[in-house]
Amino acid sequence: MNSVSDCVKTKLKINDSVVVNSGSNRGKRGKVLKVDRTKGRIIVEGVNKRNKYLKPSQENPQGRMITLEFPIHISNVMYFCDKCKKGTRIGIEITDKSKTRICKSCSKSIDK
Secondary structure: OOOHHHOOOOOOOOOOEEEEOOOOOOOOEEEEEEEEOOOOEEEEOOOOEEEEEEOOOOOOOOOEEEEEEOOEEHHHEEEEEOOOOEEEOEEEEEEOOEEEEEEOOOOOEOOO
């Protein structure tokens, strides 16, 4: 059902530092935990937290509340550049058959 053409293109990867630029979590920074390209969503550490109730079971006879990070749309986050100290777009620089991600504001290489 979901083909390769249905996937959302993004230059964000796991462990990138991002800042939320819209919604109720605007201004919060965190690390990318998961990128779901088919749904166009991203899970950021410490952002969009919700409580979920676990029903009582044999392993957990009392039941309990757990806090989970729920996904937000990829368009609501920007890469956070350590040199610029702000959210920025990501560009790609091609040199000698290798691609490296760069910050659009300061042209600093993101990939080490």
